[in-house]
Amino acid sequence: MSQQKPLNDKKPAEQGDDTPLTVDPTLKPEEASAAYQSAQAKSPGDATARAEADAMADIADELAAEEMDEDELDNVEPMFNPVDEIAALNAQVDDLRDRLLRAAAETENVRRRAEREKADGAKYAVVKFAEDMLNVADNFARSLDAVSQEAIDTADAQIKNLIGGIKAVDKELQSALNRHGIKQIAIGENEIFDPNKHEVMFEVEDPSKPRGTIMQVLQQGYVVHDRLLRPARVGVTKGGAEGPVDKTA
Template sequence: MTEHKHNAESQAGTPETAAEPSAPQASGDGEPARAEADIDPTAALRAEIADLKDRLMRSIAEAENLRKRAEREVRDAGQYAISKFARDILSVGDNMRRALDTVGAEARAAADATFVALLEGVELTERELLNVLERHGVKRIDPKGARFDPNLHQAMFEVPDESVPAGTVVQVVQPGYTIGERCLRPAMVGISRGGPRPAARQDGEPAAGEEATGGRIDRTA
């Protein structure tokens, strides 16, 4: 009877013993809260401010780039809008110059007053046309004696001439024109060959004379 009672008491105490291992879990549940408490809120706020400041600076820089690009496009549109018209009107000036060149000095000296007045009128018209074009940013290129530039000149032929450096413009067949910073029409020229070799360009382009006929870089407006 006594032994049976002892066994019953032992069995009754078993649930309490089995429940004891669950006690440490309570202490483990508090560790995430302590970890969150260890984070410095000031440092987190500073990091967030730095990130927002970086984003703001990037947005400002991007907006500034867009503004400059828009201004450049508007400026170019205004400056180069007349490119096609200006290129077409150049033939008028070319024809006036050809007409004047057909009259030699002797013929002009022997001409009567009426013909001389006509020539002077054509010359005046040509000058006025060039002035109007220049007021709109179109300038004439007369490169005789200059070094050949493939960006502004188109080599039509070569002339043997050892008195000047190779690649020097010795004859202008047709003058060229620029509009703003662009080439509106390249000057058609004849260049020398056989002379001293010019020094290489500082901008990395080949020396004049190395560009054969048709070697012009097309950068027309």
């Protein structure tokens, strides 16, 4: 009996070999996609074509993902700009330096002011006491002015001793005031009125003398160190030529 031939004597489709598919890694996503479509266009029964298409699809996906990551990195803004950060820090340093210098200057001013106030406090501590003592000195001066020199010359020994004692006490009082920096304002003959140390109480018509010439001292003036304690009360002339201007006023 003869053997019957199979109905389909065609050879089965050749299976694709197992050789790994080599793909150019420099392909762009669109190029990989085109390669994938080309592989898909081949015969569906071709195993090699299917494997190539699958590989192309995977490569296209990977390249697309890598390109997306690169785009995202390009669009990401840096957390800080080093140049701006350095400029901001320099500005803070300058501001702190300026504050430090101002604080140091203010501290120095406070220290100097405190030292000056301390020195002035010690220097002018006797002002209130001196003002009270000036009343005593004024009374001694009035007592002596009330007695004329002629009356003193004709008085008996007891009166002369009394007047001598008053003069001695007045001299000692002036000496004590001088030791504490309290001095009487000296007024020379024909001295011109100075508003910094004199106070005008009245005016006398006298065209023969420059206007403002001191004619009479009603009350002595005093200074404590370089500060006016009390101005001298005086009477001045008027009607004459204007006196020289005191440039120190």
